[in-house]
Each structure stands twice: as C-alpha cells, then as structure tokens.
Amino acid sequence: MGECDHSTNDIPVPFAQRPIIILGAGIIGCAAARQLLLKGFEVNLVAEFLPGDQDIHYASAWAGAAWHAAGGITPDQRYIQAVTHRILLQMAREPESGVSVVDAREYLEQEPIPNSALWGKTVVSKFRNLSPEQYPSEFACAWAYETLVTDPTRHMPYLKRQIQMLGGHFIRRKVDSLHELYDMFPDSRIFINASGLGSKTLADVLDDRCFPERGQNVFLRTDRCLTMYFRNGQEYTYVIPRPHSGGVVLGGVKQQDNLSPDVDLEIARDEIARAHRLAPDIVPANPPESAISHIIGIRPSRKGGFRLDSEVQGSRTLLSAYGFGGGGYAFSYGVAEALVKMVEQAERDNVIV
Numbered sequence: 001m002g003e004c005d006h007s008t009n010d011i012p013v014p015f016a017q018r019p020i021i022i023l024g025a026g027i028i029g030c031a032a033a034r035q036l037l038l039k040g041f042e043v044n045l046v047a048e049f050l051p052g053d054q055d056i057h058y059a060s061a062w063a064g065a066a067w068h069a070a071g072g073i074t075p076d077q078r079y080i081q082a083v084t085h086r087i088l089l090q091m092a093r094e095p096e097s098g099v100s101v102v103d104a105r106e107y108l109e110q111e112p113i114p115n116s117a118l119w120g121k122t123v124v125s126k127f128r129n130l131s132p133e134q135y136p137s138e139f140a141c142a143w144a145y146e147t148l149v150t151d152p153t154r155h156m157p158y159l160k161r162q163i164q165m166l167g168g169h170f171i172r173r174k175v176d177s178l179h180e181l182y183d184m185f186p187d188s189r190i191f192i193n194a195s196g197l198g199s200k201t202l203a204d205v206l207d208d209r210c211f212p213e214r215g216q217n218v219f220l221r222t223d224r225c226l227t228m229y230f231r232n233g234q235e236y237t238y239v240i241p242r243p244h245s246g247g248v249v250l251g252g253v254k255q256q257d258n259l260s261p262d263v264d265l266e267i268a269r270d271e272i273a274r275a276h277r278l279a280p281d282i283v284p285a286n287p288p289e290s291a292i293s294h295i296i297g298i299r300p301s302r303k304g305g306f307r308l309d310s311e312v313q314g315s316r317t318l319l320s321a322y323g324f325g326g327g328g329y330a331f332s333y334g335v336a337e338a339l340v341k342m343v344e345q346a347e348r349d350n351v352i353v
C-alpha cells in the first residue's frame with residue numbers, strides 16, 4: 001500500500017485522539033488524570049481499587065495527608081513538591097476538595113543537616129524561625145509556617161467527581177501485567193503505570209525495589225484541629241489536623257514488610273503518648289475511647305525513591321510513576337504536571353513527521 005491509500009477500512013485513530021491509559025486510581029493516577037483532562041486529553045483509568053474504596057492496600061485512602069517538604073531530595077524533586085503546593089493552594093479555596101490551609105509548628109531535635117527540609121521555606125507562607133522561648137527546651141530549633149493538609153476522605157471522592165465531569169472513565173479491573181492493559185486498549189499508544197505497590201508483582205514490571213511499609217495512625221476527634229505539629233528526629237511524630245473531619249491524625253510509624261490489617265494497641269498508645277508530649281494543648285494524655293479511631297494503610301515504598309520516567313517500547317510510550325512511600329500527596333500534582341509534559345512530548349514525537 002502506498003502513502004495515498006484511500007481505502008476506508010481500518011482507518012487508524014489519529015494519534016492525538018487515542019485515549020491515555022492510566023493503571024492505578026490512587027492519588028497519583030487520579031491527579032494525573034485530572035491534569036491531563038484539563039489539557040484536553042482523553043483518559044481512561046483502570047484499577048482494582050477506586051476512589052471511595054477502603055482497603056489497606058489502597059494507600060491513598062489512609063494518608064495524613066500533609067504537605068511537608070521532604071529532606072534529602074534533588075532540586076527537580078523539590079520543584080515537583082513546589083508545583084503540588086501551588087495546585088493544592090488553589091484547591092483549598094473549594095471546601096469540597098478537602099484541602100485546608102493550617103498553621104504548622106515544626107520542632108527539630110538537632111540543627112538541620114545539609115539538604116534538609118528547610119528548602120520548604122521558599123514555598124510555604126509565613127515561614128519564621130521561632131525563638132527559644134517559643135518552643136520546648138529539649139529541641140535544638142523550631143520553625144512555624146502555613147502549610148496544606150488534604151483530607152483523603154473528601155479529596156479522593158472530589159477527584160473522582162472532577163475526573164468524571166471532565167469526561168474521564170474509571171474501569172474497575174485487576175490486571176496481571178501491563179500487556180493485559182495493552183490488549184484492552186489496542187488503539188492507545190501512551191500508558192501510565194501509577195500502580196503503587198502493584199509494580200512489585202505486575203508480571204512485566206516485577207520491580208524488586210518496591211516494598212510495603214505499614215502505617216498505623218490514631219484519629220482523634222477534637223475541635224482543636226487547625227495546627228499541625230511535626231517532630232523531626234529520633235522520635236518522629238506528627239499531629240496532622242483534618243478540619244473537614246473534625247479531628248487530628250496522630251502518628252507515625254513505619255513498619256517495613258508488615259501487612260497486618262489488625263490494630264496494634266501498643267503502637268496506638270505510644271502514638272498518643274508521643275503526640276501528647278508534642279502538642280499537649282490538642283492531645284490529652286488519656287483521650288476517651290469514644291473520641292478515637294484507628295487508621296491502617298500500606299505505603300507503596302521503593303528503595304532508592306520513586307520512579308518518574310518515560311520509555312519508548314515499540315509503538316508505545318510507557319510512563320512510570322510509582323514508589324511514593326510516605327509522600328504521595330506531597331508530590332501528587334507536581335508528578336501529574338510532569339506526566340502531562342511527558343505525554344505532550346510523546347504526542348509531539350508522534351505527530352510531527
């Protein structure tokens with residue numbers, strides 16, 4: 001057949017109109033879907049768990065979820081967090097998004113080391129160093145600033161509604177491999193793997209750097225829920241406000257390769273005691289049982305950090321975005337924007353001939 005074959009059979013779908021397929025509907029897959037749809041791309045999401053589900057393996061249902069600058073990351077990764085902050089700040093104007101602006105107080109057991117989380121002061125509002133009389137004497141230094149918290153019980157359903165309103169489609173299905181996904185969408189050329197811990201077991205990914213990291217938090221109902229407390233150091237502890245749910249999340253703990261769905265009361269008691277030491281004005285030493293519930297989720301962690309890259313596989317482009325461990329919300333929308341740029345690059349490479 002020559003270039004001027006005018007037969008009408010099997011007219012291929014123009015590249016630019018082939019739906020982008022996302023595997024995974026956690027915060028990473030859904031944020032990517034929203035940002036792509038806002039740019040006019042067609043998007044289908046395929047996932048075993050969808051927004052609103054509550055399975056411990058669906059990390060996005062259980063996050064704190066605070067925007068907290070990460071230490072020990074690259075300049076590009078800092079920028080991804082900064083973009084996330086910008087987009088979340090805009091969303092905080094809509095109460096139904098579940099995103100809120102809160103005050104934060106961060107206490108450090110030791111002076112910050114090089115490449116610490118201090119870079120975050122270039123992004124957050126009202127950053128100030130506290131003077132020694134403004135924080136407990138056991139700490140080396142302390143900061144205060146405004147930050148953003150996202151209530152996942154509100155945000156994930158909000159994202160689902162936004163994606164559907166913009167024309168995105170959710171398909172509930174567990175796949176065993178990316179090839180199973182490719183077979184489901186033979187017209188599509190761009191696929192995004194946002195499967196979190198799924199990348200450990202997908203037959204054609206088998207990323208052995210991925211590992212589960214269990215988190216267990218206490219949710220305390222209280223109306224004192226407008227200030228975040230963060231203790232940096234050996235006794236890593238946080239009190240994350242959830243104004244839309246009328247309470248605070250007390251944590252944290254990280255248990256590698258532990259998949260237990262059962263509440264460990266020892267951990268819960270320890271978290272309450274640590275949170276009480278950190279924020280006695282919010283967390284009483286012995287809160288009533290009736291004010292407490294428990295949150296258990298498995299973080300999709302990855303040795304060496306998350307993957308965010310693009311590779312050409314024959315006629316397809318595969319973008320990988322997984323392994324966000326304890327920071328998926330703080331990186332979410334910045335990752336989504338980076339994925340949009342990668343999709344646009346792949347589109348450009350295929351439409352400019």
Ligand SMILES: Cc1cc2nc3c(=O)[nH]c(=O)nc-3n(C[C@H](O)[C@H](O)[C@H](O)COP(=O)(O)OP(=O)(O)OC[C@H]3O[C@@H](n4cnc5c(N)ncnc54)[C@H](O)[C@@H]3O)c2cc1C
Nearest residue numbers: 024025026048049060064066175196198215297328329330
């Ligand atoms: C207790 C706790 C506290 C946390 N606190 C914070 C915080 O304060 N700030 C913060 O930024 N982050 C926090 N996190 C981390 C955050 O929750 C995760 O980083 C984030 O949710 C990861 O999102 P994800 O979309 O990559 O993965 P997930 O939410 O796990 O979603 C993975 C998706 O892929 C799908 N999938 C996987 N495999 C397959 C398959 N084979 N077939 C079909 N579908 C598949 C799943 O069904 C799901 O839809 C916390 C996590 C926990 C558990």
